[in-house]
Amino acid sequence: MKKVLFDNEEYSEALDMLNKLMMDAELMTDVDHKVLLYNILQYFDYIHREPLNRIIKLLNKNEMLKSELLQDETVLKLCSLYDIPVDESPLDKGEVLAFIPEDQIKILTPIKHKTWLEMGHFSEFEDRKLYAKNFEKVNFLISRLGSDVYAFSNQCDGSILPMDKGTLEDHYLICPWHGCKYDLKTGESLNGVDKKLDIFQTEIDENGLLKIEIEYC
Ligand code: FES
Structure with missing residues (x-):
């Protein structure tokens, strides 16, 4: 694996690929697998969200480091994916949310x-x-x-x-x-x-x- 995993362009390509995979997942017809997939995503979310909140809490004590990091578009993107407001205190446990931003979630076929x-x-x-x-x-x-x-x-x-x-x-x-x-x-x-x-x-x-x-x- 490369030491620096992605440059910004590659990171953006990875995000595009993730969006595409999420759209493919929306088309899955097997309900059990769909639920399993989203449960896995949910637990990935949990294990990342907690340390990320702690990192941002520490960063709030070091304005210089914080502003330097927040100029990095990949860091900003990560914060937005986890609904973490970078200009304020990070969310307390229990306030929060999901790896998949709500605006990217689509509606299923209506029931008849x-x-x-x-x-x-x-x-x-x-x-x-x-x-x-x-x-x-x-x-x-x-x-x-x-x-x-x-x-x-x-x-x-x-x-x-x-x-x-x-x-x-x-x-x-x-x-x-x-x-x-x-x-x-x-x-x-x-x-x-x-x-x-x-x-x-x-x-x-x-x-x-x-x-x-x-x-x-
Ligand atoms: S998916 Fe239920 S509140 Fe967003």
Whole structure:
């Protein structure tokens, strides 16, 4: 491997290639592999984001070194990919976000048909856990909150990124990528942005069987 890995031009070519690969990934039809890929990316994100935040925190104590480094377009690009504001304090743990900037994320094909799926007995679902499922290329999540069960798309609105590593707060789901908060009763985002999760109807029959009405193409 070269000592200096890339000059700026090669770095820019590598970014173009990454963009192309991300676009190819959007076209993958195998939902399981797509989720696996984005889970891997998410963990790459985590292991890079923390040390990067620490580096920027230290740099904030050395203005001269900081301004020299921030003249380097590759350093600036890295900070922007991790949503790190270079002129302010780096984000605190928990504030943050994703390796793939939100504006690069595309929308999947709209959903058209409906069918009821039998998911097993209601008691098989532990309280306040997220269960990732799929049917006909529709990735969805099931969560039981007390005696209620919610089913919704495993895909943040306007993106292809999965939500199954998100966190539940009361009846809200927080997206693990950029922190959008969704109300599982309505699907509405609470962030004042025009985002909404697809919510699927659920039903528990007299024998305790959980059924979900899924919409798919
Ligand atoms: S992917 Fe950005 S908030 Fe969910």
